[in-house]
Amino acid sequence: DVKVTQSxxxxxKRTGEKVFLECVQDMDHExxxxxxxxxxxGLRLIYFSYDxxxxxxxxxxxxxxxxxxxxxxxxxxxxxxxxxxxxxxxxASSPFAAGSNEKLFFGSGTQLxxx
Amino acid sequence: AxxxxxxxxxxSVVEKEDVTLDCVYETRDTTYYLFWYKQxxxxxxxxxxxxxxxxEQNEISGRYSxxxxxxxxxxxxxxxxxxVVDSAVYFCALTINTNAGKSTFGDGTTLTVKx
Numbered sequence: 213d214v215k216v217t218q219s220x221x222x223x224x225k226r227t228g229e230k231v232f233l234e235c236v237q238d239m240d241h242e243x244x245x246x247x248x249x250x251x252x253x254g255l256r257l258i259y260f261s262y263d264x265x266x267x268x269x270x271x272x273x274x275x276x277x278x279x280x281x282x283x284x285x286x287x288x289x290x291x292x293x294x295x296x297x298x299x300x301x302x303x304a305s306s307p308f309a310a311g312s313n314e315k316l317f318f319g320s321g322t323q324l325x326x327x
Numbered sequence: 328a329x330x331x332x333x334x335x336x337x338x339s340v341v342e343k344e345d346v347t348l349d350c351v352y353e354t355r356d357t358t359y360y361l362f363w364y365k366q367x368x369x370x371x372x373x374x375x376x377x378x379x380x381x382x383e384q385n386e387i388s389g390r391y392s393x394x395x396x397x398x399x400x401x402x403x404x405x406x407x408x409x410x411v412v413d414s415a416v417y418f419c420a421l422t423i424n425t426n427a428g429k430s431t432f433g434d435g436t437t438l439t440v441k442x
Binding site: 245247252253254255256257260270300302304313315316317318319320321 | 432
């Protein structure tokens with residue numbers, strides 16, 4: 213069964229801490245994404261990556277960075293966590309498909325609380 | 328820019344009732360894809376359906392059906408004879424024809440089915 217795994221289901225951090233959220237997929241997908249989900253705001257795209265070492269900003273990249281050193285792993289980094297980054301973070305992946313768009317496969321999410 | 332509107336924030340029905348979740352989208356692209364995802368309480372979004380902009384045929388899958396109308400830019404989702412297990416947050420999403428599969432999501436509709 214195909215899988216997107218996020219390293220933590222719940223995470224509690226202090227303001228100012230550097231936070232790493234890890235995501236691994238076992239489907240050999242080219243595309244990987246980080247979304248954040250907030251009540252009433254749906255899913256908003258933070259960053260995405262088409263390939264190893266490639267990254268592009270999504271709609272709300274401020275305060276975040278990403279790393280993709282290996283195809284299967286896409287990390288989201290909060291350089292200095294702030295309380296307004298308390299949210300549910302969802303990782304997703306999809307295969308490359310020329311001339312088409314494939315569905316997203318999601319992880320179970322990481323609920324991050326910044327105190 | 329793309330936009331997806333799910334006007335219904337919350338819907339509550341009694342088991343066996345039919346329920347329709349509305350989705351209205353905006354895009355200037357002529358080639359695009361529409362999706363519905365289900366997010367149960369466990370948190371992981373699960374793909375339900377994908378439709379491309381050239382295929383306006385309605386689709387039925389068991390108790391689920393989808394009505395795609397380009398004339399009104401709508402892609403509505405109907406659950407017939409709802410069940411308690413249908414309780415979840417449902418997201419409509421739009422992707423224009425790029426390689427990345429970067430999706431724009433609506434804010435989601437929380438469906439509660441009471442026994």
